[in-house]
Amino acid sequence: MTATTTRPRLSRRLGSTELVYAALLGVLAIGAVLVAVRGGNLFGTANLVDMLTRSSLLGFVALGQTFVILCGSLDLSVGYVMALCSLIGATTMAGDPAKVPLGIAAVLVVAAGIGLLNGLIVSVLKVNPFIATLGMGLVIKGYLDTTYKGPAGEVPSSFQQFGYSRIGFLPVSTAVMLVAVVLGILYLRRTRTGYHMFAVGGSAEVARLSGIRTGRVVVMAHVLCAVAAGVAGLLVAARFGTGSALVYSSGYDLDSIAAVVLGGTLLMGGRGGIAGTLGGVLILAVLDTVFNILQVDPFFKDVLRGVVIIAAVAIYARRQIDRKASRPRFGNGPPPEPAPDPPVPVGQGADR
Amino acid sequence: MTATATRTAGARAVAGRLFGGGSATVFALLALVFVAILFLNPSFFEPPSLMAFAKKAAPLVILAVGQYLVIVCGELDLSVGSLVGAQVVIAAALIDGEESRTVPVLLVMLAFGVLVGLVNGLVVTVLKVHSLIATLGMMLVLYGAIRLWTGGAPTGALSDGFRQVGREGIDMPVLRQLPWALPVAVVVVVAGVALMRKPFGRTLITTGDNERAAAFAGVRVWRVRTVAFVLSSVLATLAGVLIGGYAGVTAQVGEGLEFTAITAVVLGGVVLGGGRGTVLAAMAGALTVEALFTLFNQLSLPSTVRPTVQGVIIIAAVAWAARERRRPFLPPQS
Numbered sequence: 208m209t210a211t212t213t214r215p216r217l218s219r220r221l222g223s224t225e226l227v228y229a230a231l232l233g234v235l236a237i238g239a240v241l242v243a244v245r246g247g248n249l250f251g252t253a254n255l256v257d258m259l260t261r262s263s264l265l266g267f268v269a270l271g272q273t274f275v276i277l278c279g280s281l282d283l284s285v286g287y288v289m290a291l292c293s294l295i296g297a298t299t300m301a302g303d304p305a306k307v308p309l310g311i312a313a314v315l316v317v318a319a320g321i322g323l324l325n326g327l328i329v330s331v332l333k334v335n336p337f338i339a340t341l342g343m344g345l346v347i348k349g350y351l352d353t354t355y356k357g358p359a360g361e362v363p364s365s366f367q368q369f370g371y372s373r374i375g376f377l378p379v380s381t382a383v384m385l386v387a388v389v390l391g392i393l394y395l396r397r398t399r400t401g402y403h404m405f406a407v408g409g410s411a412e413v414a415r416l417s418g419i420r421t422g423r424v425v426v427m428a429h430v431l432c433a434v435a436a437g438v439a440g441l442l443v444a445a446r447f448g449t450g451s452a453l454v455y456s457s458g459y460d461l462d463s464i465a466a467v468v469l470g471g472t473l474l475m476g477g478r479g480g481i482a483g484t485l486g487g488v489l490i491l492a493v494l495d496t497v498f499n500i501l502q503v504d505p506f507f508k509d510v511l512r513g514v515v516i517i518a519a520v521a522i523y524a525r526r527q528i529d530r531k532a533s534r535p536r537f538g539n540g541p542p543p544e545p546a547p548d549p550p551v552p553v554g555q556g557a558d559r
Numbered sequence: 560m561t562a563t564a565t566r567t568a569g570a571r572a573v574a575g576r577l578f579g580g581g582s583a584t585v586f587a588l589l590a591l592v593f594v595a596i597l598f599l600n601p602s603f604f605e606p607p608s609l610m611a612f613a614k615k616a617a618p619l620v621i622l623a624v625g626q627y628l629v630i631v632c633g634e635l636d637l638s639v640g641s642l643v644g645a646q647v648v649i650a651a652a653l654i655d656g657e658e659s660r661t662v663p664v665l666l667v668m669l670a671f672g673v674l675v676g677l678v679n680g681l682v683v684t685v686l687k688v689h690s691l692i693a694t695l696g697m698m699l700v701l702y703g704a705i706r707l708w709t710g711g712a713p714t715g716a717l718s719d720g721f722r723q724v725g726r727e728g729i730d731m732p733v734l735r736q737l738p739w740a741l742p743v744a745v746v747v748v749v750a751g752v753a754l755m756r757k758p759f760g761r762t763l764i765t766t767g768d769n770e771r772a773a774a775f776a777g778v779r780v781w782r783v784r785t786v787a788f789v790l791s792s793v794l795a796t797l798a799g800v801l802i803g804g805y806a807g808v809t810a811q812v813g814e815g816l817e818f819t820a821i822t823a824v825v826l827g828g829v830v831l832g833g834g835r836g837t838v839l840a841a842m843a844g845a846l847t848v849e850a851l852f853t854l855f856n857q858l859s860l861p862s863t864v865r866p867t868v869q870g871v872i873i874i875a876a877v878a879w880a881a882r883e884r885r886r887p888f889l890p891p892q893s
Binding site for chain 1: 635682686687688689691692693695696697698699700702703704706707711818821822825830831832861862863864865866867868869870871873874877878881882
């Protein structure tokens, strides 16, 4: 029933993902004009590479964060997981090209373990995700500060290629990130767990009553998020050539949440998607590159970013209010009495 | 083992009757931490060192009360940490060591605090931006704007009159010195408790519990929430005055305080998402966090390990409180 009533509206209004990419085009256009006034070319190879390189690191983290936020959860530990994974990767590889697979495997296992722990604390112990992942972040921070006094380990040059080499203007790390994004989109749209994530985020209680094991879905989202952060950590190690604990103070946790929300995913969960997140990441990367070319004061950059993020989310919020107003929730008649009221169709969260 | 179990159970029953629901855990935890400190270092409970503890804990208590007001109506304020930093830097730059400017600058800071709270509140309520993002944006803006203004490093100096409140106290026979910070914090907590008993406080909790029901009942939700944000920012300003007086001016003042304050409030059994918890519990949460820091000092734990212990304790305490909340209809075991 909902499908038939919403279809005509779908064609009329712009989905939030389209809006994100429209905004991205707008930012690109304004940026290109500003750079051109200064006599530069935003789409020159060097600038393109800069933009894409910037987007890869945040892209991985935000990709993982999307799963978690879709489930109505949150992960504030990603920055610490990144730092830990860069160190584990670099120390395991220890400059030996033969140990690269071992290093990658170690990172993935540790990251998945942390995600599992996060997910279990949130779903079994019922700790608010904000506190659970903040606490997990503190735990990792303590371990990092105690164990590693500075940069440690060494990444063999073969693995450093992951950080530096590029095909044409497309850095390898960005290509890998894009592949991961495509896989993520397929995962959300084509698999059962992917659909369940929307359902759990929309309403955990309704999802549970319709037979979804909500706990497992949340755990899965946290594992995916931590693994994505782990891959970002590997990328950090490949870029720096060594593991660095200081990554955790670069604010990737809050940045990734901002990118996800900028991409049109509801912070309360249940609505949104990875394609939008990629748009959000690209917007932030373009802004950074443009600010860099224009040599904007780094502190002014923070101010501008804060304003841009708030403004963008305010625009989405306005649209969501309109949508709520225009969509009759329970039809026109009174709600059906004893007949099992079909819970929010799982697919509905996925349509954008 | 059984002795401590019955003691905590007894304490929980008593505290539960007094303060209700999930906040009992924090009082038990607070007592436990104090007992641990007592065993390690009995001299901590001599009045002078207790007063020193109060002086150190007062800013966090004030921040926790402000954060409580925002959390209980269903929002979150991440901007308080950078607001504290901004206020201290503003004070130093404007006073610039001159005694006569103290009072006018305090008024400027108050106005700035109100402004920040108003912007936070209106962005959340009128523009409908989720408070996590709105206050995160405010945090970035404040952080950048202050450094842009001062050119990266704070300039100027605080006057002695300004530092009086955070650093000095009234000389007394037994306590040796009653720090100004203690009465200030007590006044804030008492005012908070009184406020929550007034219609406004009830409205605040109702709004956090069920926004739509509150709106149907005639609550002007946007106004209530905006006031909560303004109060949070004003209290952050007050905390900034204390912290500036106590610790002086550095570029790092206030960093991470927002998470400590939220942790303190949640440790007090106040539910993120709103509608549950008391001011006293939030205060107890703040005291517990500070007592934990003191305990770490007594144990001479290396500073690097502290976050780990802190993280584990926070998760465990909140999990424990959640466990109790899931069975609200069972009578407390005696």
